[in-house]
Amino acid sequence: MSDLQVEIGGLALSNPLMLASGIMGETGGLLARMGALGPGALVTKSVGLEAREGYPNPTLIELPFGYINSMGLPNPGIGEFSGEMETAVSTGVPIVGSVFASSPGDFAELCHRMEGMGASAVELNLSCPHAEGYGMEVGTDPSAVEGIVEECVSSVDIPVFTKLTPNTEHLVEVARAVESAGGDAVVAVNTLKAMAISVDLRRPVLSHGTGGLSGPALRPVGLRCVYDLFEWIDIPIIGVGGVEDWRGALEYIMAGATAVQIGSGVGRRGLEVFRETAHGLASYLDSVEEGGIAQLVGVAHD
Amino acid sequence: MISTQVVELQEVFPEARGMITLRFRLDEVARPGQFVMVWIPGVDEIPMSLSYLGARKGITVKSIGEASGALSSLREGDRMGIRGPYGNGFRMGQESTLCVAGGTGAATILPAVEALNHVDAALGALTSSELLFEERARASARKVMMSTDDGSRGYHGTVVDMVSDEVGEYDMVLGCGPEPMLSALLDLCNGAGVDCQLSLERYMKCGIGLCGSCALDGQRVCADGPVFTGGELSHMEEFGRSRRDTAGRRRPL
Numbered sequence: 001m002s003d004l005q006v007e008i009g010g011l012a013l014s015n016p017l018m019l020a021s022g023i024m025g026e027t028g029g030l031l032a033r034m035g036a037l038g039p040g041a042l043v044t045k046s047v048g049l050e051a052r053e054g055y056p057n058p059t060l061i062e063l064p065f066g067y068i069n070s071m072g073l074p075n076p077g078i079g080e081f082s083g084e085m086e087t088a089v090s091t092g093v094p095i096v097g098s099v100f101a102s103s104p105g106d107f108a109e110l111c112h113r114m115e116g117m118g119a120s121a122v123e124l125n126l127s128c129p130h131a132e133g134y135g136m137e138v139g140t141d142p143s144a145v146e147g148i149v150e151e152c153v154s155s156v157d158i159p160v161f162t163k164l165t166p167n168t169e170h171l172v173e174v175a176r177a178v179e180s181a182g183g184d185a186v187v188a189v190n191t192l193k194a195m196a197i198s199v200d201l202r203r204p205v206l207s208h209g210t211g212g213l214s215g216p217a218l219r220p221v222g223l224r225c226v227y228d229l230f231e232w233i234d235i236p237i238i239g240v241g242g243v244e245d246w247r248g249a250l251e252y253i254m255a256g257a258t259a260v261q262i263g264s265g266v267g268r269r270g271l272e273v274f275r276e277t278a279h280g281l282a283s284y285l286d287s288v289e290e291g292g293i294a295q296l297v298g299v300a301h302d
Numbered sequence: 303m304i305s306t307q308v309v310e311l312q313e314v315f316p317e318a319r320g321m322i323t324l325r326f327r328l329d330e331v332a333r334p335g336q337f338v339m340v341w342i343p344g345v346d347e348i349p350m351s352l353s354y355l356g357a358r359k360g361i362t363v364k365s366i367g368e369a370s371g372a373l374s375s376l377r378e379g380d381r382m383g384i385r386g387p388y389g390n391g392f393r394m395g396q397e398s399t400l401c402v403a404g405g406t407g408a409a410t411i412l413p414a415v416e417a418l419n420h421v422d423a424a425l426g427a428l429t430s431s432e433l434l435f436e437e438r439a440r441a442s443a444r445k446v447m448m449s450t451d452d453g454s455r456g457y458h459g460t461v462v463d464m465v466s467d468e469v470g471e472y473d474m475v476l477g478c479g480p481e482p483m484l485s486a487l488l489d490l491c492n493g494a495g496v497d498c499q500l501s502l503e504r505y506m507k508c509g510i511g512l513c514g515s516c517a518l519d520g521q522r523v524c525a526d527g528p529v530f531t532g533g534e535l536s537h538m539e540e541f542g543r544s545r546r547d548t549a550g551r552r553r554p555l
Contacts (some may be wrong), residue, residue, distance in 0.1 A: 026514030028520075051549040055338075056345075062306075074550055201383070
């Protein structure tokens with residue numbers, strides 16, 4: 001019997017696969033449905049203090065190798081999200097509350113309220129590539145990140161994950177800032193800033209112009225980021241970007257990820273992607289006679 | 303994988319008062335009840351049921367908001383973007399079927415009426431000038447019943463009230479229209495012991511089951527629907543009661 005269990009910052013997961021933020025995570029009903037389909041944890045849609053409508057459509061483009069989206073952080077606000085959390089938490093699958101804000105105090109308040117609603121961990125969205133004043137606009141400055149993470153860590157007793165952007169040459173410095181602030185893990189990576197042009201109409205397709213690229217096109221970039229981070233930080237890394245089968249998940253684990261999130265793969269492979277990927281991981285462990293998945297973390301390094 | 307295509311409008315014509323049809327070439331095969339995401343450049347992208355299938359597809363638009371208003375102002379030769387077709391569509395067989403449409407719900411229902419062999423159609427509207435697709439329905443259905451809320455044409459009352467006595471004679475009911483009407487139709491079908499499939503409408507962003515903006519009770523209208531069975535709908539706590547706004551907040555219908 002293969003051992004898929006992992007632990008991140010004290011949070012035990014039955015398997016290393018997590019639903020990534022922004023996919024099937026806006027309502028309690030959707031989270032509960034996904035929870036029954038095999039992931040070790042579920043990350044909510046990013047929630048802020050106030051409701052946001054996000055950008056006008058088009059907000060998503062399908063490409064042969066992934067998606068580009070610029071939703072613009074639509075969310076009902078933390079107050080109205082409590083009903084969704086109640087439904088999601090009742091499933092028993094650990095819920096990771098994703099939050100976004102522009103100041104350390106607002107981030108800390110959101111974390112505190114997520115903890116109160118039953119979140120098993122929080123994930124700080126310091127990496128959304130398409131919302132002015134939020135996300136990567138905050139998350140590319142190591143000292144700002146350190147301040148935010150510090151305040152969040154001191155405001156809750158649950159693990160604090162920080163989701164990083166690949167759209168910076170300061171990736172490692174930002175991650176080290178997270179570590180020195182007491183952050184429990186980093187999540188790498190959010191989407192790559194990207195765009196698409198309609199040749200027929202001679203204009204960008206997305207209403208916002210630019211968005212974030214996800215899916216298999218992102219995987220080599222995410223892998224490189226995780227590999228680099230593993231060399232430089234000691235806190236756990238949660239890999240994300242273009243995983244849609246067990247081989248992709250193992251690539252991240254061997255690069256140094258303790259757990260792996262799947263987002264776009266839910267759309268491209270279907271809702272069964274978690275069960276199929278977990279099954280593939282278990283079969284692999286059996287075939288190579290490895291005791292547990294945790295023993296494979298970072299094995300691609302010298 | 304379905305990418306956005308830009309199509310040119312080949313034909314634009316009024317369908318009823320305040321409602322126009324836009325026809326365009328789209329080679330993708332579509333089933334009755336499926337929808338497309340329609341991009342009006344610089345304005346919005348909205349889900350629209352296909353009211354005409356075949357190679358030259360069509361959508362039928364009632365001008366109610368900014369996006370539908372912009373669509374209504376398009377002319378032959380204008381261009382718009384299309385993604386799709388998306389969604390499950392109606393499951394259709396050889397059983398005796400009643401198709402029930404309220405208002406612009408007829409745009410979703412008519413392709414089903416045309417595809418079915420043993421079918422009757424019930425079309426309802428607020429007033430006679432807003433009745434859609436009478437001729438198309440008469441060309442395909444065994445029987446066509448009409449209702450108007452103001453009594454200006456056919457049965458005086460709602461389309462659901464009109465079919466209440468005879469719904470039990472059918473093996474299957476297909477429905478599309480405003481959600482309070484669909485909720486009444488579901489109650490009617492459940493009471494009569496008749497299976498039904500109803501097509502829902504929700505605000506959508508991605509259209510392909512990722513973002514959750516069209517969710518009700520853990521179901522995605524875009525990817526799991528837009529057509530749901532009476533059995534599925536009977537267990538949905540949000541059906542007929544609430545929808546979600548653009549920020550994802552639950553609001554009463």
